[in-house]
Amino acid sequence: MFEIHIADRCLDAPAGSNLLDQLLQAGLPISYSCRSGHCQSCLIKAEPGTLPDAARAPLPAPMQAEGWLLACQCPVEQDLHLRLYDPASDGLPAQIEELTQLAAGVLRLRLRPARPLRFHPGQHLVIWLPCGTARTFSIASQTDSPTLEFHLQQHAGGQFGQRLLQMGVGGQCHLGNASGHLHYQPDWQDRPLLLLARGTGLAPLQAIARDALQQGHTAGITLWHWQRGDEPCYLKDELEALAQSHPSMQLQLRQQQHFESDVRSLRAPSRRALALLCGSSAFVEQLGKPLFMAGLGRAQVLDEVFTRR
Ligand code: FES
Numbered sequence: 001m002f003e004i005h006i007a008d009r010c011l012d013a014p015a016g017s018n019l020l021d022q023l024l025q026a027g028l029p030i031s032y033s034c035r036s037g038h039c040q041s042c043l044i045k046a047e048p049g050t051l052p053d054a055a056r057a058p059l060p061a062p063m064q065a066e067g068w069l070l071a072c073q074c075p076v077e078q079d080l081h082l083r084l085y086d087p088a089s090d091g092l093p094a095q096i097e098e099l100t101q102l103a104a105g106v107l108r109l110r111l112r113p114a115r116p117l118r119f120h121p122g123q124h125l126v127i128w129l130p131c132g133t134a135r136t137f138s139i140a141s142q143t144d145s146p147t148l149e150f151h152l153q154q155h156a157g158g159q160f161g162q163r164l165l166q167m168g169v170g171g172q173c174h175l176g177n178a179s180g181h182l183h184y185q186p187d188w189q190d191r192p193l194l195l196l197a198r199g200t201g202l203a204p205l206q207a208i209a210r211d212a213l214q215q216g217h218t219a220g221i222t223l224w225h226w227q228r229g230d231e232p233c234y235l236k237d238e239l240e241a242l243a244q245s246h247p248s249m250q251l252q253l254r255q256q257q258h259f260e261s262d263v264r265s266l267r268a269p270s271r272r273a274l275a276l277l278c279g280s281s282a283f284v285e286q287l288g289k290p291l292f293m294a295g296l297g298r299a300q301v302l303d304e305v306f307t308r309r
Pocket of ligand 1: 031032033034035036037038039040041042043070071072073
C-alpha cells in the first residue's frame with residue numbers, strides 16, 4: 001500500500017493500481033475522457049520526486065518540468081503528494097464568441113482567449129466549463145485568427161454541447177495548453193499530402209491544409225471527407241472556395257456509403273507522400289490496411305483518434 005496525499009486527504013492505494021481509478025474511487029473531482037494519455041483532461045500536479053515517465057511523456061517539456069502528469073497513465077508505485085488541476089488558476093480564460101449550427105449534429109464554437117495561445121493548427125486542447133466538465137477538441141483555426149475555432153459533434157444526450165448552448169455567447173470557460181503531433185511541418189513542403197477525415201475529424205485536417213497552403217506547400221494536397229447520411233459535407237462551401245483559389249488542392253467530399261470502395265481505390269501519389277487521418281478509432285483502424293496497400297508505409301501515416309466518453 002502507498003499513501004496519496006491530495007486535497008487535505010490521505011488515500012491508501014494498492015501498489016501498481018491506477019492513479020486515476022484511485023482518485024475517482026475516493027470521489028475526488030478529477031476530469032477524464034480517453035484514459036489513453038491523449039486528451040490530457042486528467043492532468044494533476046505532483047511534488048518533485050520520482051514519477052513514472054509514461055505519466056509525463058505525452059506532456060510538453062515545460063509542463064513536465066512543473067510537475068504535471070496524467071493520472072490515467074500513472075501506476076501508484078510510491079507515496080504521492082498531489083494537487084488537483086484548477087482550471088481557474090492553471091488554465092487560460094476564454095469567452096464564447098460564437099456558437100453556430102454548421103449542420104445537423106455539428107456545432108461551430110469560437111472562443112476568444114484572454115491572451116494569445118501558442119499552438120499549431122490541427123493540435124488539440126482541453127476546454128473546461130465552469131461546472132468542471134472538460135473535453136478535448138482539435139483546433140480548426142489558424143494562428144493569425146483572434147479566435148480559436150472548434151467543431152463539436154453533437155451526440156444524443158451529450159452534455160458538453162448542451163451546456164455550451166445554455167451558457168451562450170459571452171459565457172466563460174478555461175483552456176489547457178495545446179498539444180499533439182497532428183500539425184503541418186515545414187519540411188513537408190514538397191511531399192504530397194493525403195488528408196482523410198470522417199465527421200468532425202475534418203476540423204483539424206482542413207486547418208492543416210490551410211496552414212500548409214499559407215506556408216507555401218508546393219506538392220499536391222488531396223482532402224477526403226466522408227459524411228454520414230445524405231447531407232453534404234458540413235464545410236462544403238468553404239472548402240470549395242479554398243480549392244478554387246489553390247489549384248494544387250483536390251477535394252473528395254463523399255458520403256459514408258462510398259467509404260469502402262473509395263479506400264480500395266486509394267493510391268499514394270508518390271513514394272514521399274504522407275497520409276494524415278482523423279476520426280474515430282474504428283475509422284483510423286479501417287484505413288490501416290488500405291493505406292498500406294496503397295503504398296504508404298507506417299512511417300508515412302499520422303493519425304489522431306477522437307474518443308467519445
Ligand atoms: S483521460 Fe488521461 S489523458 Fe485522457
